[in-house]
Amino acid sequence: EIVLTQSPATLSLSPGERATLSCRASQSVSSYLAWYQQKPGQAPRLLIYDASNRATGIPARFSGSGSGTDFTLTISSLEPEDFAVYYCQQRRNWPLTFGGGTSVEIK
Amino acid sequence: EVQLVESGGGLVQPGGSLRLSCAASGFTFSRYWMSWVRQAPGKGLEWVANIKQDGNEKYYVDSVKGLFTISRDNAKNSLFLQMNSLRAEDTAVYYCARGGAEPGPDWFDPWGQGTLVTVSS
Numbered sequence: 001e002i003v004l005t006q007s008p009a010t011l012s013l014s015p016g017e018r019a020t021l022s023c024r025a026s027q028s029v030s031s032y033l034a035w036y037q038q039k040p041g042q043a044p045r046l047l048i049y050d051a052s053n054r055a056t057g058i059p060a061r062f063s064g065s066g067s068g069t070d071f072t073l074t075i076s077s078l079e080p081e082d083f084a085v086y087y088c089q090q091r092r093n094w095p096l097t098f099g100g101g102t103s104v105e106i107k
Numbered sequence: 108e109v110q111l112v113e114s115g116g117g118l119v120q121p122g123g124s125l126r127l128s129c130a131a132s133g134f135t136f137s138r139y140w141m142s143w144v145r146q147a148p149g150k151g152l153e154w155v156a157n158i159k160q161d162g163n164e165k166y167y168v169d170s171v172k173g174l175f176t177i178s179r180d181n182a183k184n185s186l187f188l189q190m191n192s193l194r195a196e197d198t199a200v201y202y203c204a205r206g207g208a209e210p211g212p213d214w215f216d217p218w219g220q221g222t223l224v225t226v227s228s
Contacts, residue, residue, distance in 0.1 A: 034214045036152075043202055043218035044152065055216060087152055091212040095168045096142075096154040 002026055002090050004099035012107040019075040021102045023088035028068045032092040035064055035073045038101075039084045047086075048073060078104070109133040109217055111203045116222030123193050123226070129186040129203030129219055137161075137181040140206030142215055143188045145199035145224075155201070156188065157212060166212075171197075193226045200224075 003026040013019055023033065031051040036044040046055040048064035051071060061076040075082055083106050088099040115127040127143070143155040156177040157166045165177050176189040186203055200221040207213025 036215075038152075043220055044215070045218070046214055046216040049214045049216075089152075089154075089215070091214065094166050094212065096157070096212055098152040098154065101151045 001095055002029060002093055002097050004088050004090060004097055006086075006088060006099035006102045008102060009100070010103045010105060012105050013078055014107045015078050015080055017078050019073075019078055019082070019104055021073040021075075021086055021104075023066075023071040023073070023099050025069045025071075025090060029090040029092035031067050032090055033064075033066070033071050034089045034091070035062075036087045036089065037082075037084050038087065044087065075104075109205070111205065111217060111219035113201065113203050113219045113222040116201065116224045118225045118227065119193055120228050121194060121226055124189070124191045125193065125224060127188040127190070127201055127203075127222060127224070131184045131186065131203075131205070134205070136179075136184040138208045140208075140213060141177075141179060141186045142204045142206050143177060143186075144202045144204055144215060144218070145197075146202070146221075147196075147199045150199075153199075157206060158186070160208075190224070193224075195226050198224060198226045 005024045007022045033051045035048040038044040052064045063074045065072050085101045085103045087101050110132045112130045119125050142157045158177045174192050178187045202221045203219040204215035
């Protein structure tokens with residue numbers, strides 16, 4: 001099973017600041033990594049797929065990078081609606097696995 | 108508009124069974140892999156099961172193998188999850204999610220609103 005480790009667990013930032021979230025895989029997932037955003041009481045939403053491609057309707061302030069075992073989700077300038085929990089997920093191998101999540105909270 | 112609507116959740120005793128349904132609309136259901144993903148209260152996301160377009164390939168997380176069965180009815184645009192021998196650790200919100208149209212696993216997009224399953228005596 002591929003284990004995804006996200007860091008930090010919590011990120012405390014102010015609106016307008018840059019957020020950098022990390023996801024590390026226990027073995028290579030090539031570029032088969034996605035990022036999801038989940039707000040309280042809501043279902044997750046796909047943000048980034050195949051490591052660096054924005055999903056439909058996702059603002060350009062969200063970007064993804066990385067390949068192999070190390071990946072980054074960057075939010076260039078936090079908007080109030082971006083404070084949420086973010087999960088990475090791999091589809092390289094079964095079972096499909098998620099990281100433990102990073103909570104981006106208002107400082 | 109693509110829409111996924113889950114139903115069938117509720118309170119069940121340990122050892123009991125429950126069948127979840129997911130009604131799909133706004134897309135050609137038979138062209139896509141479909142998935143169930145769950146989230147225990149206050150916890151992260153856990154993939155549960157996937158089913159191929161024609162229903163002939165199914166994959167499960169180890170913890171539910173032999174206990175849960177994923178199925179689909181393409182004529183009725185519906186996805187199902189039969190859950191047997193339920194345990195307290197199966198308590199979660201269960202989400203239905205669409206996969207991809209290509210061979211192999213894909214991303215989950217979009218997701219339904221979820222249905223809560225509570226296993227407790």
